[in-house]
Amino acid sequence: MKRLFLIEFEKLSANRSSRILIGAYLILLTSIALVAAIRFDIGPVKFHIAEQGIFNFPYIWHFNTFIGAWFKIFLAVVIVSMTANEYSNKTIKQNLIDGLSKREFLHSKWILILVFSGISTLFIFSVSLILGIIYSDYNEFSIIIKDLEFLFAYFIKLTAFFGFCLFLGTAIKRSAFALGFLGIWQALEGICYGMLKWKSPAWIDAETVFRFFPLNAMSNLIPEPFSRLSAVRTLANQIGENITGSNQVQWLDVCIVLVWCFIFYSLTYRLLKRRDL
Amino acid sequence: MSTILTVNELTKKFGQLTAVNRLSFSIKKGLVYGLLGPNGSGKSTTLGMILNVVNPTSGSFSWFGGTQSTHQALKHVGAIIERPNFYPYMTAAQNLRLVCRIKEVSLDKIDDTLKLVGLYERKNDKFKTYSLGMKQRLAIASALLNEPEILILDEPTNGLDPQGIAQVRDIIFKIAAQGTTILLASHLLDEVEKVCSDVLVLQEGKQLYFGPVSALTTDYGYFELCATDHALLIASLKEDSAIERVEENGTIILAYPNKSLKTADLSKTLSEKGIVLTHLAQKHKSLEEQFLTLTQNEKA
Secondary structure, eight states: OHHHHHHHHHHHHTOHHHHHHHHHHHHHHHGGGGGGGOEEEETTEEEEGGGGTTTSTTHHHHHHHHHHGGGHHHHHHHHHHHHHHHHHTTHHHHHHHTTOOHHHHHHHHHHHHHHHHHHHHHHHHHHHHHHHHHHOSOOOHHHHTTTTHHHHHHHHHHHHHHHHHHHHHHHHOOHHHHHHHHHHHHHHHHHHHHHHHHHOOTTSOHHHHHHTSHHHHHHHHSOOSGGGSHHHHHHHHHTTOOOOSOOSOOHHHHHHHHHHHHHHHHHHHHHHHHOOO | OOEEEEEEEEEEEETTEEEEEEEEEEEETTOEEEEEOOTTSSHHHHHHHHTTSSOOSEEEEEEGGGTSOHHHHGGGEEEEOSSOOOOTTSBHHHHHHHHHHHHTOOTTHHHHHHHHTTOGGGTTSBGGGSOHHHHHHHHHHHHHTTOOSEEEEESTTTTOOHHHHHHHHHHHHHHHHTTOEEEEEESOHHHHHHHOSEEEEEETTEEEEEEEHHHHHOSOOEEEEEESSHHHHHHHHHHOTTEEEEEEETTEEEEEESSOOOHHHHHHHHHHTTOOEEEEEEEOOOHHHHHHHHHHHHHO
């Protein structure tokens, strides 16, 4: 375990582009704090984002994990390019010849994924905690630890996404094409959903089927947080809309995504095992 | 002598093509083996299979008597396959450190091995800045990190300039002299002839010969002769019962004996007949010629 982590760490730490991307990623995660500084001062209208309640516990957990997840593409690029480069430099072949098993190779990559997700979660936790302590209207311990499942959902969401990226990097072996395919996949899910809604027979419920698509399932883990804001709810009420639906983490979604993690892991191993190098 | 590798009926098919066809051989400790064959004869595929990167279609192999899994066994094998594969953005020292972590050996040997292959001064330069010769030498260094039981080399001098070939060959000689078992795949026969004690000859994936080099090259050789009286020389040689066949190669005459014949005896016989020789040399067929004969016989 430690050996596999060290192997992956040697590969990663020597790579300048990866270091820069990881650095940029962490800076961007921190930059969520900068939202606090946004204030409009237009004559009589004074608007300070930090005072709209987005940094209130426990809402801040939801808001920050939702926003923070946007930046995961930076680490995805690192994972895809590190994996694809193993093929283009044929270093995977050398690794195996040197005595790494295919299973160990896959595990070293998955350890990297878990470390990436873990560090991101820790980072979001720290940034949110500090912001919350500064700006939140409620600072009782019981309220602070409420809704912490969003952090768990965030961890699972990142892990599954990186697992998907690792699978694509292994399957396609070219980082640019793998990332392109990721975009295409996202579009395909949308198209399939549209087709299902439009043409599917009555006994198929498009929403239910769509819920099982991998990227959609990952995005369902943390629903959008905006409709929870009182300002947004007030506005919606005024224009006659009533916002319904849950904004919490659904355990069914967690299960679906965990199953996808397992599928990506197994498919990647199958590819590694079957392919001649 | 303990057995390092046993290969049993190993076969690899790529679709219709049978790249390696029911190969069986074994490698004993302390010997230097050559794997011979023209391009595309299945040498690299064979090595790929025993090194865990190509999945065999059928057949089996076992390292060190089959007491450990292949990837565990490979930690005690040093292998250099075709082109050196390292992380281009890492320095020589970083690349070797990674290999040490994979092979689970201590990091202390890195400097020593780099000195052995003459890369110590450049150890902190990135791999991508190296010339092909230096890359190949780094590959050798990496293969030696774990004091391997066996060193596997696949065309180690391919694409190198004469100087690079000489350097790599020197290193191989040094290693062979230490008693390390070596399996050397090559189509350069003089390379194999110089270092190997045993050879495995492959053609189109089939095993043509497996055994000692000496048995392959055992013949009575031939003589090159020149004399002042050309016609008399040919006539006398044709009369000689010890000579099976006489060929003319320009001004030089080639005589093939049918039994072991010493140069001195031949010279004596001819001088007794009044022939004055201007040139006499005993020659042996090179491995290259043997190899061509062997592969041609197979085709015919």
